[in-house]
Amino acid sequence: MPSILRGKRGEGYVDVVVLVLTAMLCIALAVRVFPVFVAKHQLDSFAAELVREAEISGRVGPETSQRTVELQAQTGLYPTISWSRNGQIQINEQVSVTLQTTVNIGLFGNFGSFPIELTAKATGKSEVFWK
Template structure:
């Protein structure tokens, strides 16, 4: 006979074993399992709240790389880089502060660097225990345009 309960309970004459198990008040394993489940739930909640910060950092790095690449191809920091920044803001949902090492035309072979800074809130339990984290991304490149 198949049974989901322990074999001693399912076999004939198991009535005495059932009474003994019901009288047993130890429950040591139950407490351990409850603590383990609670710890796992807390770790998962922490990961769910912190993971978006890592995604935002990755997006900010890509944002900086694409802005610098636009400046390299155009050989200047101007309308093309501003348009690219607006496009990237729409795509990523980030609105970073953008600072360039140089503005205007950049001669062939000269280096340009961009620094992006934004603040992301890590709220562990909603607004309670919430604190801001400043994310920074830097990228640099070399102009590919010769200006006469």
């Protein structure tokens, strides 16, 4: 009987089970965290495209509002948008936009769930001369 208890024939199975369980937990964590990085990249692109629209049109107004609606439909993000200035922007004057949104990381359902505040900023200069 003591020789049976000292045998190590099944030891490999326990190691494999622990390794598989650990790998699955790491993959589950990555699947829940990776969308936050995607959302941050989309938010940065959103801000850059909004500023570019303001640069081309030379103002913060209907053009930027329309572009906001288009970008919201494309990305699925609905950030809070704040501009450094409104209305017409003279050539070479600077304009910047700040976007803020909250993304929720829910680890394993509602357990370990917490919000993360994402912020994106972009700056540009007007390309329009207003008389």
